[in-house]
Amino acid sequence: MTSLDGSQQRPDLRTRISRALAVYLERRVLVILFLGFSSGLPLALSGSTLAVWMADYGVDLGQIGLYSLVGVPYTLKFLWAPVVDALRVPVLSRLMGRRRGWVVFSQLLLMAAIVMLGSLDPLTAPWLVAAGALAVALASATQDIVIDAFRVESLDEDQQAAGMACFVAAYRVGMLISTAGAIFVVSWLEDAGVARGVVWFYGYAAMAALVLVGIAAVAFAREPLVEEDEVEDAAADAIPEGDNPAMRLWTAAAGAFVDFLSKPYAVAILLFVLLFKFCDAFAGVMTAPFVIKLGFDKATYAAVVKGVGFGAVLAGGFAGGFIARALPITPSLWLAGILQIVSNLAFSWLAWVGVKTEALAVAIVIENFTGGIGTVIFVAYLSSLCTNATHTATQYALLSALAAVGRTVLASTSGFVAEATGWIVFFGLTALAGLPALVLLAWLHRVGHFGAIDRQRAEARAGQGGQ
Known part of the structure; x- marks a missing residue:
């Protein structure tokens, strides 16, 4: 806002509050809100909800603690984040764009993995349950990679704070639904007389259906403009001798790691x-x-x-x-x-x-x-x-995956410690x-x-x- 003498004036308090609230209703921020729900939904299904299921079936604490290792994909997702940055999903990326195509692809995989996990028995087939939980974690970690990149690339600078607040709040709502919601479904089915051996399957199937919320958000969204303006140009500059997928992948991975490790005190x-x-x-x-x-x-x-x-x-x-x-x-x-x-x-x-x-x-x-x-x-x-826009997806995947080490590898002994102390x-x-x-x-x-x-x-x- 400029005064008559040409000096800059700050907007009044009411105007600033109005602008701060209005950003939450903008299309791109609302898309991030629903994608936050989709991102938070699957985490508990291979973690705390699975732990309740196992405790309900009488599995010992030590084994429950070891099952936290199925979350290792959240720790290692930076290893395949360059694939998401560098390559496209056949058909889906052509129809929807690279980022949106990857999101939908990961969500379809996620729905299938959740249903598969819910169909298993932790007492009679513990290794199959571990494999099912691992499949859920793999699909979920891939979804996180793409949604994080989509969030950073699709929001303007003045939308980032609102987008982050909405994303984190919706993420926790997704976790709430996949824990309390799943357990409420199971308890209600048990009270209704449904056989105990299938109630957890129905609970997990209901959670798989909720992944459709994220797919609807992708349909409502627009592909980030940064896709064509920056990412493609950067890849072309890095690979001047043709569209070689292997070289594109290598360039994306090496560039992201070298850039981050060049920071002071990395x-x-x-x-x-x-x-x-x-x-x-x-x-x-x-x-x-x-x-x-x-x-x-x-x-x-x-x-x-x-x-x-x-x-x-x-x-x-x-x-x-x-x-x-x-x-x-x-x-x-x-x-x-x-x-x-x-x-x-x-x-x-x-x-x-x-x-x-x-x-x-x-x-x-x-x-x-x-x-x-x-x-x-x-x-x-x-x-x-994550200050380099060219490597945002891979670097954020590296950092968030590293933070997840505490929840997976380092915390895997928690059950034994609890039993001992x-x-x-x-x-x-x-x-x-x-x-x-x-x-x-x-x-x-x-x-x-x-x-x-x-x-x-x-x-x-x-x-x-x-x-």
């Missing part, structure tokens, strides 16, 4: 990404079995753990978005790191109190609210590390597991890593100051 950054969510993940693998083993029934788990926690996680997500925008990155990460430690101690308290629904609600509200804050802040940090001590140990990340956070701040990120954010906001 190894320390990667270690920080690995450890930051570890304490949360270490506890999270055992949260569902803990509630069931403590004595709560499945209906209470669904109603309190996911029902009451729903409002808390949404509030935490939007609070995290406000904090990430209002504060520099360093205090934001400190706050998120401390809160996730406190949330783990709430479960030690619950284990001491025992089977009391009110105590369960308190612990779950704390966990979901702090988890919402931490997730948004951490996603904001990961996004700030008891629940009170176990959740206390998970809180202590958050301290190494805070030490790295302090060191990276001291060497100026976060200062560079804050300067980039300040420059971006200054460029929009007169708008």
Whole structure:
């Protein structure tokens, strides 16, 4: 806005609030909202919901903990992210565009894998269940790669914050539906007299049908313009001697890794990404079995753990978005790191109190609210590390996959630790597991890593100051 004398004036408060709210109704942001739901839906189906299913069937804690290893594709997805960047899906990419074609392809695979997993029995065919869960994780990780790239490429700079907030909130809603929703379906079918051997199949089939939400969002979306303007041109410049798929793939992969590793303190950054969510993940693998083993029934788990926690996680997500925008990155990460430690101690308290629904609600509200804050802040940090538009998909896949190591490989022993120590001590140990990340956070701040990120954010906001 410009005054009569030519000077720049900031819009009044009402105008700025109106603009901030209006962005949430824009077509591209709404598409990201529904894709966030699609991205969050499958994670629990090979994780916490599968753990409840196994606990319901009497599988021992050690084996349940080992099943977290089926999430390894989330850790290794950066290995095939260059395939998504460099190649096209036959027919679908021609009809819909490269990004949208890949999203639909991954979602069709995901629906088939979820139905297959639900048709198996964890007692009589544990290895087939592991293979089915692995197939779900592979399709889900591929979907994440494409949706993350689509999100970054399709949103303008002034839409990124709103898109991230919507994506994270919808992601948690998807996780809520695939845990509480699936368990409610199973409990309702059991109460209706459906044979116990098939109720979990129907629960998983219902979740597979919900993947159609993501397919509908893709149909409503437009292919990012950056596809033709930047990605294709960059690939052509890198491969001047023809459209060679193998060379295109190699160039995409090598360029992304070399670019990231050229950053100052790259190894320390990667270690920080690995450890930051570890304490949360270490506890999270055992949260569902803990509630069931403590004595709560499945209906209470669904109603309190996911029902009451729903409002808390949404509030935490939007609070995290406000904090990430209002504060520099360093205090934001400190706050998120401390809160996730406190949330783990709430479960030690619950284990001491025992089977009391009110105590369960308190612990779950704390966990979901702090988890919402931490997730948004951490996603904001990961996004700030992807500064080269040519390699956004592969680099973000690398970072998010590395963060998932805590939920898969590192947390795979959680069941054995819980059995050896008891629940009170176990959740206390998970809180202590958050301290190494805070030490790295302090060191990276001291060497100026976060200062560079804050300067980039300040420059971006200054460029929009007169708008």
